[in-house]
Amino acid sequence: MRILIAEDHRIVLDSLYLLLSSMKGVEVVSKHTNGRQVLTALEVEPGIDLVVSDLQMPIMGGIELTLKMRERFPHVKICLLTVADQPDAIKEAIRAGADGYVLKSADRDELETSINMIMNGTRFYSEKVLMTLANEATLDFAMEVDKPQQISITKRELEVLKLIAQEYSGTQIAEKLFIGPTTVETHRKHLMQKLGVQSTIGLVKYALKFHII
Structure with missing residues (x-):
């Protein structure tokens, strides 16, 4: 499973990279700090299966990234990983076409489960x-x-x-x-x-x- 990750906080980005890289069958191809960089990477990196992205980022956030991915890369799944648990943010993400919405309070098991379920064709949302x-x-x-x-x-x-x-x-x-x-x-x-x-x-x-x- 080939993954791209996007998160504008460097420490969180590096931690997420280490966490995902340690999961069985996961290859983190590259890490980015905004959605625009992700779109550029998708243009040149073959065989990307999933993007794990923060919701709020400078230049291009998770919602806009999701919308553009649905237009340009509909075969690539996207899971939003965020602290935002407000109803409006959640609904906006779902309507944009996000395959998953996971809160950053999730533990490793929940994140791994979400990735596996999304790749098996089932949308995943944190319990909260x-x-x-x-x-x-x-x-x-x-x-x-x-x-x-x-x-x-x-x-x-x-x-x-x-x-x-x-x-x-x-x-x-x-x-x-x-x-x-x-x-x-x-x-x-x-x-x-x-x-x-x-x-x-x-x-x-x-x-x-x-x-x-």
Whole structure:
């Protein structure tokens, strides 16, 4: 796995380089201090699989980098590593097309897990990020859906819907929410009935349409 990293604080950059380089199967090809340098490196470095980038950097930050990568290098994954846990920052990153959003408070195991999941095609968000989205989704949903359509969805159902939209399996959702797999499926069926969709894909499309993620 060939990785580029971007972080404007030199000490953090060097520490991240050492940490990622120590992971099995990871080759850190180069390190950079802003998004513009990353784009230049992607032009000349073949076979880059993933970019791990800070969110806020001078010249070009993580959001702008993500948008430009989706246009110019759509095959390269990007994981944003940041201290920003505000709902607006998280949603902006997701809508820009980030494959992962990991807080800098994460430990080595979580960072390694995030990288592996992203490279396997699953988006990854830190647990605190997921909870922030769940709480914020309740407000968004109430404003955009509940009032005009009179749809009554519980907070737990919103949590399940959000995780479904993040491509988590029923077993993974059960583990994250500390409920049984059967309960997850019950919530899934109730959501499909309430939202008038016929499949899990329909649930995902609904979540994206109303910015639940």
